[in-house]
Structures are given as C-alpha cells and as structure tokens.
Amino acid sequence: MEYKQFGKTGERVSAVGMGTYYDPLWIIGATLGFKRKADLKIEAIRAGIEEGMNLIDTAEIYRSEPLVAKAIKGIKRDELFIATKVWSNHLRKEKLVKALNNSLKRLELNYVDLYQIHFPNSRVPISETMGAMEELVDQGKIRYIGVSNFTLEQMVEAISSLKKYELASTQMSYSLADRRIERDILPYCKKEGIAVLAYYPLAHGKLSKTDKLIELSKKYNKTPAQISLNWLLSRENVFPIPRASNPQHVRENAASTGWTLSEEDLKLLDATFPP
Numbered sequence: 001m002e003y004k005q006f007g008k009t010g011e012r013v014s015a016v017g018m019g020t021y022y023d024p025l026w027i028i029g030a031t032l033g034f035k036r037k038a039d040l041k042i043e044a045i046r047a048g049i050e051e052g053m054n055l056i057d058t059a060e061i062y063r064s065e066p067l068v069a070k071a072i073k074g075i076k077r078d079e080l081f082i083a084t085k086v087w088s089n090h091l092r093k094e095k096l097v098k099a100l101n102n103s104l105k106r107l108e109l110n111y112v113d114l115y116q117i118h119f120p121n122s123r124v125p126i127s128e129t130m131g132a133m134e135e136l137v138d139q140g141k142i143r144y145i146g147v148s149n150f151t152l153e154q155m156v157e158a159i160s161s162l163k164k165y166e167l168a169s170t171q172m173s174y175s176l177a178d179r180r181i182e183r184d185i186l187p188y189c190k191k192e193g194i195a196v197l198a199y200y201p202l203a204h205g206k207l208s209k210t211d212k213l214i215e216l217s218k219k220y221n222k223t224p225a226q227i228s229l230n231w232l233l234s235r236e237n238v239f240p241i242p243r244a245s246n247p248q249h250v251r252e253n254a255a256s257t258g259w260t261l262s263e264e265d266l267k268l269l270d271a272t273f274p275p
C-alpha cells in the first residue's frame, strides 16, 4: 500500500481508503434492526486493513459505524485514520456535540481522526458549526475538521470562520465519469494543501464497462476498477474511497496502488473522459 500526506496535517494516510455507505435499503434495514450481510461487510473492512488501508470513511447516517467498530477491534488505534460525518440537520453547536458523542459511542472510540460536515446547511451560520468543531478539537474528541459537498464559495467561507485550526479536507464526487471539481475545487485544494476524499470513485461500476478502460486493463494486466483508481491517484492530494462491502473487491482496490499509468495513457484517459 502507498501512503500519502493527508493535506497539511502531516498524517500518513493510505492512498486508497474504504467507503462504508452501502445503499438506502441497508440504512432502512439497519434502522429496523436487520443487518443484511453484516459479517461480509466487516470482513471486507478487515481485508482492507490487512492490505494496509488505514483510511475508513463512515457517517452518522450510513448506519455503518457499528460495523466499523467491529472491524477495527484489536487494531492499534494510532494505525487507523477514522473519518465520520455529521448530517446537515445537526450543525447547531448543541446538536453537533451530541451527534459526535453518538458516533463515538457507535464506533466505540474516544476520538475520530476526521469529522466532516456531510452537507452544508444555509439555515445554520457556518461560524457556529466551525466554532463547535474547534472546541471538539480542543477537547481531543476529533483531530481534524473536514467538509463534504461544499461549493468552493462555501468552503472558503468555512475556512475563514475557523479561528484556531485549518480545514484538513473536503469530500466530493470525483472520478473519470465526474470531473466537475477540476474546475475550481481541486486546484484550490492543491494550492492550499487541503486533502480531497474522492467519493463515488468507480461511478458504481459504470466505468468498468467502457472500452478504453477495458483496453487499458488488458495492457497493464489490471482490472478496469484499478485503472480508474490509479488515474485518481495521479492527483497528488486525492484519496479515493471506493465502497468496501466485498473482500475481493477491496483487495483489488488496494492493488490499484504501487504502480503508475504512463503519462501518455493518463493523457489518453483525460481526453477520453473530458471534464
């Protein structure tokens, strides 16, 4: 596994991480107490950890925090980089603190490495949320602050309302099939040393069916998913977080690191999947 500096934090984080959003049915089922294929999902996260993936992304709404708790049992805490998210209806100070405490309980942890605002909420002043986040850092309950699904303008506003700490990361949809962040967010994050967690990095398998990826997968003796992830890895501050629910897929995704597509083939992909 390759490791990269996580923005300006100085943390060494696996170049590819694991996402733990499954689907709406899982969320509904888990809310009602059904845990469809929970053991396989735990096994998948464990497989990723065995492969050296230390970045695990979850969220209060995913209903996957208890699975992450089971998967990381027995692993040294400082070898992991656990990221969770607060939903947009919990951005008032009191609600944010409560949401984090609930996430910590479900994760069976004393702190998370990264606490991210899942979506912005225009009805709550960002200064209130960021102030509460900074207090949580001071209390040692979170190590770094992140956002997700913020426009560049919203991100800049969030950054300017931080008084003591810096914004560590943003999390956005990014793949060969969706290059919108290359317009503004990605260059800004690169300049400012902000890590970008790329969600939906495989576009739910849609990319694997495209001719160019199939062709390159034969050339490199890799799978189309590995080619898609390796293209993302060519961006220095980007950390793809493909979903981890199948151990075989997770191992495959871990093996998207440790080699590089040629400059020529990167350009070919850029041209085949224009922004």
Ligand SMILES: NC(=O)c1ccc[n+]([C@@H]2O[C@H](COP(=O)([O-])OP(=O)(O)OC[C@H]3O[C@@H](n4cnc5c(N)ncnc54)[C@H](OP(=O)(O)O)[C@@H]3O)[C@@H](O)[C@H]2O)c1
Pocket (backbone or CB within 6 Å): 018, 019, 020, 021, 022, 057, 058, 118, 148, 149, 171, 172, 198, 199, 200, 201, 202, 203, 204, 205, 208, 225, 226, 241, 242, 243, 244, 245, 246, 249, 250, 252, 253
């Ligand atoms: N911040 C946000 O608003 C937001 C939104 C969406 C997602 N996310 C995060 O990003 C993570 C990833 O996004 P996502 O799950 O929506 O999309 P994704 O990772 O692009 O796609 C997941 C799909 O790809 C399949 N897959 C995974 N590895 C594969 C491989 N090596 N070969 C072929 N298929 C493979 C999965 O199947 P299997 O399950 O069978 O492996 C699943 O069907 C989420 O889990 C979540 O943590 C965040």
